[in-house]
Amino acid sequence: MQLAAQILIGIIAIIHIYILWLEMFAWTTKAPKVFKTIPKHLFQPTKTLAANQGLYNGFLAGGLIWSLCITDHHWKFYVAIFFLTCVIIAGIYGAATASKRVLYVQSIPALVALILLHL
Numbered sequence: 001m002q003l004a005a006q007i008l009i010g011i012i013a014i015i016h017i018y019i020l021w022l023e024m025f026a027w028t029t030k031a032p033k034v035f036k037t038i039p040k041h042l043f044q045p046t047k048t049l050a051a052n053q054g055l056y057n058g059f060l061a062g063g064l065i066w067s068l069c070i071t072d073h074h075w076k077f078y079v080a081i082f083f084l085t086c087v088i089i090a091g092i093y094g095a096a097t098a099s100k101r102v103l104y105v106q107s108i109p110a111l112v113a114l115i116l117l118h119l
Contacts, residue, residue, distance in 0.1 A: 005116035009064050009080060012087060012109050016061035023054030037099060060087055080117055084110045 022031050027050040028043045043050075063083035070076040091107030 001116050001119040005080075005113050006068060008109060008113040008116060009068060009084070012084070012106075012113060013061045013064035013068075015105065015109070016057045016064070016087070020054045020058040020061060023050040023057065025054075027051065027054075056090075060090065077117060081114065084114045084117075088114070 022034060027047050031050065032038070032040050032043055038046075060083060063079065063086070067076055067080035067083060070079060087110035088107045091102050091105070091110065094102030094106065
């Protein structure tokens with residue numbers, strides 16, 4: 001189960017790196033195709049806000065990657081729990097304020113990884 005948890009944590013980190021890239025570097029080019037509920041005329045004026053959001057997604061990815069690099073089992077476990085919990089909370093908030101889809105893309109995979117860590 002630990003290997004499955006580690007693989008899922010890696011996938012979640014990759015998802016957050018993608019979100020970082022999308023929000024920080026491709027907000028006005030690729031993001032309109034992903035965030036279809038946002039009117040296209042709002043992407044340019046919200047570019048700085050999206051970049052800020054992207055940075056936070058980068059912190060989540062960095063923490064998850066850090067958890068994969070730690071050799072001490074206890075530290076690895078607790079760092080992974082912390083960052084997975086952050087992802088779950090961010091996903092719940094995103095689902096409540098932006099799109100229900102965020103729950104499925106962020107929170108549920110993080111919750112499954114959290115469960116796998118405890119098995």
